[in-house]
Amino acid sequence: MEFFFQQLLNGLAVGGIYALVALGYTMVYGVLKLINFAHGDLFAIGAYLGLTLLVSCNLAGILSPLPAVLLVCVMVAVLVAIIGYLLERVAYRPLRHAGRLSAVVSALGASIFFENALMLIYGARVYVYPDFLRPDFTVHLFGLSIPGMRILIILSCVVLMVAMQVFMLRTKTGAAIRAVAIDQGAAQLMGINVNLVISLVFLIGPGLGGVAGIMVGIYYGQIDFLMGWSYGLKAFIAAILGGIGNIPGAMIGGLILGCSRTVVAEFTFYLAIPVMVGASGLRLVKYFLKGNVFAPMELAVLLVGCAVAFVVSLACIRFLMGFVRKHDFKPFGWYRICLGIVVLVYFGVKAFVL
Numbered sequence: 001m002e003f004f005f006q007q008l009l010n011g012l013a014v015g016g017i018y019a020l021v022a023l024g025y026t027m028v029y030g031v032l033k034l035i036n037f038a039h040g041d042l043f044a045i046g047a048y049l050g051l052t053l054l055v056s057c058n059l060a061g062i063l064s065p066l067p068a069v070l071l072v073c074v075m076v077a078v079l080v081a082i083i084g085y086l087l088e089r090v091a092y093r094p095l096r097h098a099g100r101l102s103a104v105v106s107a108l109g110a111s112i113f114f115e116n117a118l119m120l121i122y123g124a125r126v127y128v129y130p131d132f133l134r135p136d137f138t139v140h141l142f143g144l145s146i147p148g149m150r151i152l153i154i155l156s157c158v159v160l161m162v163a164m165q166v167f168m169l170r171t172k173t174g175a176a177i178r179a180v181a182i183d184q185g186a187a188q189l190m191g192i193n194v195n196l197v198i199s200l201v202f203l204i205g206p207g208l209g210g211v212a213g214i215m216v217g218i219y220y221g222q223i224d225f226l227m228g229w230s231y232g233l234k235a236f237i238a239a240i241l242g243g244i245g246n247i248p249g250a251m252i253g254g255l256i257l258g259c260s261r262t263v264v265a266e267f268t269f270y271l272a273i274p275v276m277v278g279a280s281g282l283r284l285v286k287y288f289l290k291g292n293v294f295a296p297m298e299l300a301v302l303l304v305g306c307a308v309a310f311v312v313s314l315a316c317i318r319f320l321m322g323f324v325r326k327h328d329f330k331p332f333g334w335y336r337i338c339l340g341i342v343v344l345v346y347f348g349v350k351a352f353v354l
Contacts, residue, residue, distance in 0.1 A: 005144055007262045013150045013219065015258020016157025020212040021235035022242070022250040023164060024084075024205030030181040030245035031201050032096070037107040038087060039209060040232015041114035046080045046210025047223045048118060051127055065133050073214055077207035084206025085199055092202075093195075111228075118225040126224045129217045153215055160208060161251045168247060177201060181245065234261075 021043050028036040050072050053059050059068045091106045135148035168174035179187040180197045188194050216231065217223045234257060242253025 006146075008259060009144075009146060009150055009154070011259030011262035012255060013153040013157075013258070014262060015238075015255035016154055016161070017212050017215055017219075017254075018231070018235050018238045018258050019161060019251045019254025020157060020208045020215075021231060022239040022254045023161075023247060024209050025236050025239040026242070026244050026247055026250040027177075027201045027205045029239070030247075031177065031198055032092070032103075034092065034100070034103050035107065035236070036092075036205075037104070037232070038091075038110035038114055039205065040230075040235065041111050041118070041228035042080055042084055042087075042206040043209040043213045043231055043235075044118060044223070044225065044228030045083060045114060046076050046206075046213030047217045047227065048122055048127070048213075048225075049076045049079055049210065050214035050217055051129060051223065054133070055130065065135075069133060069214070069218065073211050076210045076214055080210030080213075081203040081207035084202040087206075088199060088202035093198075115225060115228060118228075122225065124225060126222050128222045131221070133218050134221070149219060153219055156215065160211065164204075164208070165248065165251075173197075173200065 021040065024039045024042070025036060028034055028039070053072045053075060054068060059072060062068070063071065087110055091110045092103060095102045095106055135152065137148040139146045139148065139151055168177065176187070176192045176197050177200070179190065179192055180194055184194050187197075212231075213223075213227075216227070235254065238253040238257045239250045240253070241257060242249025242251065244250070
């Protein structure tokens with residue numbers, strides 16, 4: 001049980017990072033109905049800029065670790081926010097009244113541009129964050145030994161998410177963003193500068209993503225130029241899981257995805273026996289297949305395992321749908337439940353096969 005809670009806390013830390021990145025996806029979609037595929041690369045740029053300021057500019061040597069990290073987070077948030085603003089002006093605003101496919105192609109092109117720019121500037125090797133930036137204290141709570149870095153990551157994510165929610169609900173600017181998300185034409189008739197609001201969204205989302213990039217660098221200790229795609233994809237799943245366009249949903253979706261990723265990866269034996277059967281059959285096939293000759297028995301094991309996993313997945317979906325209809329649980333639709341099951345199966349297969 002202690003190991004379970006350790007993994008749960010780890011999932012909350014990872015999920016908080018997913019949630020911060022997911023906020024950028026959901027805010028842009030809520031205002032423009034556009035998936036900003038370059039957002040994950042802005043997150044990676046934040047991680048690299050943080051390392052540059054801490055090491056190359058020697059802020060980590062001039063200041064003590066905590067003030068240096070806080071100062072770098074503010075500086076990176078501003079710099080990445082400016083890059084996000086320029087991205088909107090150059091890649092998205094000229095195509096605002098064009099078809100949706102044009103904007104999607106532009107977003108993908110921007111993502112490829114940022115990814116290759118990072119590789120050309122910093123190289124393809126892995127970079128390591130300084131070890132002394134990570135706090136070395138441990139908190140003992142209810143019999144659990146919780147690393148200080150994990151606590152700080154969770155608290156930082158919670159503070160940023162709460163501040164974001166307060167900003168959206170309690171300020172006039174937040175009300176303007178929500179109005180533009182509902183109806184741009186009506187918001188413009190009420191005197192709201194729609195272009196300014198959209199630019200503000202492209203400032204806030206990338207700024208939070210940049211801070212999340214620094215958190216990943218300090219938490220895991222290393223970064224690479226491909227991290228934007230992997231974390232961006234997971235954050236995008238979190239945004240869909242919570243209802244894309246819904247800011248509280250993106251936060252909750254990120255936490256759910258982070259917890260499911262860590263817990264399921266460690267406890268797949270107990271939570272996904274059918275997945276384990278199918279994965280074991282796949283391992284046998286990979287082992288016994290030589291020279292493109294199929295081993296009939298191993299292939300049969302694979303097919304039986306996959307069939308069992310499929311039947312159990314359908315049973316789970318039917319059970320959850322019955323529960324939703326019976327209790328009128330409106331925040332989650334059937335597509336989010338199915339997506340959650342797919343995510344669980346994916347991490348289960350990844351844990352046992354890869």
